[in-house]
Amino acid sequence: xxxxxxxxxxxxxxxxxxxxxKSRIDRGDWLIGTKLPTQRHLAxxxxxxxxxxxxxxxxxxxxxxxxxxxxxxxxxxxxSWNVLLSKSQPNWQQxxxxxxxxxxxxxxxxxxxxxxxxxxxxxxxxxLSPDLLPSKKIEESLKEIQLDGRAIGYSEPQGSKxxxxxxxxxxxxxxxxxxxxxxxxxxxxxxxxxxxSLGLLEENSIIFQEAPSYLNSIHTFQSAGMNMIAVHxxxxxxxxxxxxxxxxxxxxxxxxxxxxxxxxxxxxxERQNFYDTCKELKxxxxxxxxxxxxxxxxxxxxxxxxxxxxxxxxxLGSVSKTLSPGLRIGWVVGPEAVIKRLAxxxxxxxxxxxxxxxxxxxxxxxxxxxxxHLSDLREKLKERAEFTERILAENFSDIATWKKxxxxxxxxxxxxxxxxxxxxxxxxxxRNILIxxxxxxxSTDYHHIRLSYAYASFEELETGLAILKEETExxxx
Ligand SMILES: Cc1ncc(COP(=O)(O)O)c(C=O)c1O
Numbered sequence: 159x160x161x162x163x164x165x166x167x168x169x170x171x172x173x174x175x176x177x178x179x180k181s182r183i184d185r186g187d188w189l190i191g192t193k194l195p196t197q198r199h200l201a202x203x204x205x206x207x208x209x210x211x212x213x214x215x216x217x218x219x220x221x222x223x224x225x226x227x228x229x230x231x232x233x234x235x236x237x238s239w240n241v242l243l244s245k246s247q248p249n250w251q252q253x254x255x256x257x258x259x260x261x262x263x264x265x266x267x268x269x270x271x272x273x274x275x276x277x278x279x280x281x282x283x284x285x286l287s288p289d290l291l292p293s294k295k296i297e298e299s300l301k302e303i304q305l306d307g308r309a310i311g312y313s314e315p316q317g318s319k320x321x322x323x324x325x326x327x328x329x330x331x332x333x334x335x336x337x338x339x340x341x342x343x344x345x346x347x348x349x350x351x352x353x354x355s356l357g358l359l360e361e362n363s364i365i366f367q368e369a370p371s372y373l374n375s376i377h378t379f380q381s382a383g384m385n386m387i388a389v390h391x392x393x394x395x396x397x398x399x400x401x402x403x404x405x406x407x408x409x410x411x412x413x414x415x416x417x418x419x420x421x422x423x424x425x426x427x428e429r430q431n432f433y434d435t436c437k438e439l440k441x442x443x444x445x446x447x448x449x450x451x452x453x454x455x456x457x458x459x460x461x462x463x464x465x466x467x468x469x470x471x472x473x474l475g476s477v478s479k480t481l482s483p484g485l486r487i488g489w490v491v492g493p494e495a496v497i498k499r500l501a502x503x504x505x506x507x508x509x510x511x512x513x514x515x516x517x518x519x520x521x522x523x524x525x526x527x528x529x530x531h532l533s534d535l536r537e538k539l540k541e542r543a544e545f546t547e548r549i550l551a552e553n554f555s556d557i558a559t560w561k562k563x564x565x566x567x568x569x570x571x572x573x574x575x576x577x578x579x580x581x582x583x584x585x586x587x588x589r590n591i592l593i594x595x596x597x598x599x600x601s602t603d604y605h606h607i608r609l610s611y612a613y614a615s616f617e618e619l620e621t622g623l624a625i626l627k628e629e630t631e632x633x634x635x
Contacts, residue, residue, distance in 0.1 A: 282594030317343025370599035416449035
C-alpha cells in the first residue's frame, strides 16, 4: 500500500482518504467482508493523525460502506457495492464464491503471502534456497544456446522435439522406456494433474492416495468434483480398492520415492505388489517422481514406470526441485493415446510450455551439466539435512520423533502430542517463522510439521528451530 494523501492537493486530506477507500472497495481490492487495517495502522501507513482516520471511518460507516463488529474490527459491509456505483459493476464476490475452482486453504494462502516477507524464516518451503539454484550457470548457458526462429515460436503440441529426444535418452538410461511420442512437456508437473483431471476423468471419479499427500495441499482434483480417498498399502489393499472402486472411474496417485511430505520410500517388493494390484484391478497410476534424483545414496530405485508392461502408469518428472522451479518445465510419460489427449487439452490451455525454458533444459541435460549439478546438489542437501538433524537431536528428542531423511528436502517431524494446529501456525508467524503444518497434507493430522532443510540458511535453521522449540515445548509443560 504505497498511496499517501497529497498535501498540496486542493482536496482536504479527509476527502482524499474517503475517495481512496471508496476506490479500493469499488475496484474490488477490498472485497465485501475484508477486514480493514486498524485505525492506528492506517494512520501510520498514510502519515496522518489518528483523529483524521477516526472521522473518515465514522463517515464511511454512516454511508453504509463499512461496519464495525464488536471486539473484532472494521469490515467492508455487505451493502458496500450497492452503495457504490454497483449498478455498473459485476458482483465479483459472487463470481468468486460460485466459481468451479476451490480456493486454497487459508493456511496455504497465508504461507504464500508471508513467504514474500523479507525477514521471515521459511522452515517449510518446498523449494531450493536461491544459493542452491545454478543461476550463474543458467545465465552462461544462454550464451551457448542457439535460437533459430522455430525454436522460439509456439512449439509442437507435445513440446520441443529436441527436448523430448534428450529426455527419452535420459529416461531410458533410468530404465523407463519412453520414445518421443510417449512424452509430453508440461509447464511444471503440477500442470499434468490439471490436465489429467480435465482430460481423463469424469466427475465423481475416485482418486486414491496415501495419507498424508501433496495432493491435499492443492485442490486440482477436488475442484473437478473428484472423490479423494486415502488408503493404506497393507495386506487388505486389493479388497479395499475393489470394494470402493466398484464401477467408478478411478486412479491412484502416489510417490514411491521421496514422498512429499513424509519423505517415505517403498521397497522393491512394495512397488511390485502395488503395481500388480493396480494392474489386476485396472486402476491407472500417476507416479509423481519429482524428487527421485535427490536421493542421497546415488543408486536410483526402480520406478513403477520401469516395471510397467501394460501402459498403466503416467510418470511425472520435473526440473523444479533440481534445477529451477521458475523455468516451469516438467514432463509426463505415458501411452501415446493418453499423451495425445493431454497435449490437446494443454494446447487449449496455454499453447505449449515456454520455448526458452525448453531450450535451457535441453542444454543442461544434453551437455551433462544437469548430472554434474545434481551430484553437487545432493551433497549440499545432505549437509543441510545432517545439520538440521543435529539441531533436532539436541532440542526435540523429548517432544518429537522423525526419520533420517534419505534425500529430497523434508523431515516429517512428529510431535508426541497433537499440537500442530492453526493457532501454533499463527503464533509462529507472529515470531516471523513460517511452517508447513501437517494438516494441509492430511486434514486430520495435528501431529506433524513438514520441515524443509532446503530453503532456509544454516543460521536461519538454527534460529527458526530455536523459536519452534520455544513455541512447541509450552504444550508439554
Ligand atoms: C510431489 C510434488 N509434485 C509436483 C510438484 C509440482 O512441481 P512443478 O513445480 O514441477 O509443477 C511439487 C511441488 O511442490 C511436489 O512436491
